[in-house]
Amino acid sequence: MNLVFGSVVLGILSGGIYALMAVGLTLSFGVLEVINIAQGMLVVVGAYLSFALESYWHIDPLLGLLITIPTLFLLGFGIEWAFLRPLKQDRVALSILVTYAVALILEGLMGLWFGDNFVAIHAWYVDAAINVFGLYIADIYLIGFALAIVLLGAVYLLLYRSKFGAALRATVQNREAAVLIGIDVQRISTLTFAIATGLTAAGGMLFGATTAFNANSMLDLISRLLMIIILGGMGSMGGALVASLIMLVSVDVVSVAYTPTWSTFVFFALTVVVMVVRPQGLFGAPPARKV
Amino acid sequence: MSEILQIQGVFAGYGGGDILRGMDLNLEEGTITCIVGPNGAGKSTVMRVVSGVLHPRRGEVRFLGERIDQLSPKQILETGIVQVPQNRSLFPAMTVEENVRLGGYILNDKQLMERRLAEVAEMFPIVKERGKDKAGSLSGGQQKLVEFARGLMLDPKLVLLDEPSMGLEPRILGQVFGTMVEMCRRGRTILLVEQNARQGLESSDRGVVMESGRVLLDGPAKDVLADERIGDLYLGGHVH
């Protein structure tokens, strides 16, 4: 019983971290209408950057975000500008291929620099744990959850309280009308992708601090993140948050109550079942195909 | 009266080939001009060329004497041309007021924005009455009025209306076209594209019939309505 309660708490905390990784994916889908297969790899790049800063220059991972977030922001900016913007036709297929290619290149580069060995990010708060109602929880989960809430809150404010956010939402809801009222959709797209990638740096740091990883981790990550945004409803930010919580809680509970072997499979199967009943996902708009 | 918009010898289209093939059209200031014609004649393409979404391959477009055919959509908005696109073009998950404010997206003057909002709300009471409701919850006719309101936020000189009747119930068409006439009375020039040719022409000053990317017939709306050749072809009263 206590074990199950503990796994629920842990699931919620790590769900926040996954939400941070998934929100970039859902944002760039909403605005650019591309499925960014590179998202998993970008998480890993963020994790490796924090790892490198910490292990080579002893820069605290949290402080290091001041470097890694802008770095990934620029990387995202470059990827959108160089590879996504030129795609005019067949965007669904081509964006998958292009972002897959980007992921492969980054995977290769990370492998060359850091090797195949699994690594993890270390800091005092990664290894320390505190006692919450009889549960020992590593500090990093609490810090990670808090950071996720702060950053997701900032994204929320950006989306709903700024002119940029209004333009972004307008672009998501009706691209053509957005162009006709003078919104520079291309600029919005580039910035959105850059912001989404920048956020991923934070998600990557937390991922790397809570999980041992190598360049190959991107496959596992992208499959989970895609399932999260499809369960939540593609393009929905709240959906990504809720689905992350559902995923991590269900995975952790199944792990503890039954077996870790089947935990991920259960979530995948659950999601597929939900898709049968509700094809647009939990928070997605009913599918109305734009003409 | 002077000519506000001149389209001369325009060829334009998408990847595959030209849709407009030698399009000529001049608009008189302060009038309503209605373009009718069969599907694929290039009616909506004319709109897209004027609003800057599509640049012509050949020919020119002048607005108040200045070339505008290579400007971006935003620059064209700044010159005083606004397009209300066909179908539902509101942002459905945003409130009515947010939608209307977005019509003034390119304005950087807060006071001007508020003044325009007040002016627009005076002409369209629905902007205030339903201001806090999600645009997607409005009926089709109401949405069309909010789209008009949004379009007026920039106080445009020329308004492009792309099939405003599309998808609306017949009984509210009168109100929609009535609003259009009112906009014109208040000094705006209007270019209308209508599939519902009879009703469109009845509310307009001038009628233009297009076919295969160019103008087939051009004259006072009444004459076009009365033209026998056209009557059989396009005025059967069908709404696609």
Added chain:
Amino acid sequence: MKRNRMGLIALIAVVAAVVYPFVFSSTEATTIVFYALLYVAIASSWNIIGGFTGYISLGHAAFFGLGAYTIALVADHLGIPGGYGLFLVALLGGVVAALFAVPMGFIALRLRTIHSFVIVTIAYLFMFQLLAFNLLGVTNGSSGLAIPQPNWSGAFFNMPFYFAALVLAVLTVLLAYWIRNSRFGLGLLAIRDDEDKAAGVGVDTWKHKFAAYIISAVPIGIAGAIYAYFSSYIYPQTVFDPMIDLTIVLSAFLGGMGTLLGPILGAFILQPAQQLLTFYTGAAGWDLVLFGVLFLVVILLMPSGIVPTIVERTRRARVREAVQKADETVPTPDANPAAGGGPR
């Protein structure tokens, strides 16, 4: 006339493929073309759903893996020894793939939007990979399964596999050809163009997509089985491998999505390139980088694929000639360039 010429070229290509292993009989030479032929079958088959309808499945490697596990399990449980008989068992891989494709297609195609379809198909692949890892009693988990090997020796060893792949490739291309020129195929192309309009003119879009999905699973299942037999040992991560899907889509894309020739050309460019790359760069890392860069360049330079780009360029050159001849001519609007790309 054009059709005759295409037929002649196809015949020459098949003859060349038949003669090839007798001329270049080294194991290396036959292995490279064996893989290329296998991928011709896989990519051409995937093209039936992914290329013709535009529903990009990123989970067809699931059928590849299903075929591979089918042959391994059947051979093991029925005690079938290595030899020509196992090629018949490989056919069973196609049947199993089709059986699984029924519920999988049913769910994925209900999703209506192509984006959700893509993601669910990715999920399928990972679910099967997890199953293969976790169902220890059946699949032996991460230790993998062995497939009984024939006692063919030396350079001859590759021959039966080579010809099995060749037959599969030819039959799959014929299947794709037949579909492309049938009423059914017309419906599929209409779906890619505009699904709502296709439904509007009376195409039963659901039946079309569903059928295309199931049909496209079959040759891939058989290919997976042949691959398993050839490589003698399978692991979850080698047969339920996302790279397979990437290679499929890339092959189809390289040549030209939705064209018949595209996947063939793509497979013949990509497979040897991939093998050479891995061979020369050796260590993991550079091969991924080079592979990624290579296909970014191709996508950005030829966004509609090689075959349609070439077809389009020659068409344009011809139009230019025609325009020069007739003084004042405006290029006539052409049919949808994407749909008109392939050989008919």
